[in-house]
Amino acid sequence: MDIDFKKSALIEVDVQNDFCPGGALAVADGDKTAASLNETARRFAAACAPVIATQDWHPRGHCSFASTGRKPAEGETLWPDHCVQGTTGADFYPGLDMNPVTLIVRKGFRPHIDSYSAFFENDRKTPTGLDGFLKSLGIDTVYLGGLATDYCVFFTAMDAIRLKLKVYLLSEASRGVNYPEGSVEKALREMKNSGVTVL
Ligand code: VGL
Ligand code: ZN
DSSP states (O other): OOOOTTTEEEEEEOOBGGGSTTSTTOOTTGGGHHHHHHHHHHHHHHTTOOEEEEEEOBOTTOTTBGGGOOOOOTTOOOBOSOSBTTSGGGSBOTTSOOTTOOEEEEEOOSTTOOOOSSSBOTTSOSBOSHHHHHHHTTOOEEEEEEEOTTTHHHHHHHHHHHTTOEEEEEEEEEEOOOOSTTHHHHHHHHHHHTTOEEO
């Protein structure tokens, strides 16, 4: 993989305990993303290129939790309680090397909006600040991987395309929830159709 480190950033999406085996919203082999991300992150760090780690960071009783008893809107998915602020489940998976990371972006902390993408919350307009961060550094290309391929990785990739960035998905460094069945394949297809290069 030939990377232009002057204009590229790596985004490591939600590699947190709750998305790894044993966690509240475990993704099959979610822990396997870490080794591959670490290897790429160390190459970025050696070039002093930005490495961003995102962290799903929900308050207790967050609107995305099925435990609220709320009726989901059309097309909306509710989840088991996960990545609650300050809990071990919300911590980064210990196998993820945080030394190369230059920025941590927390998302999903507004009680009434969920946030899958690292760029915008699910209202599609509340920014996380990541776009401004990348722009101020002159970044035009992002490499991304992590959890989950069909949710947070997918929405991050699609927003990055919308923001006119070149997007490379590190598929070896990503795993999906695949709920509903087939959603990983659907996400991969949509990403490819939108201009994401799947590595
Ligand atoms: C995610 C569901 C709920 C993810 C986060 O990181 O893909 N999925 N919250
Ligand atoms: Zn979440």
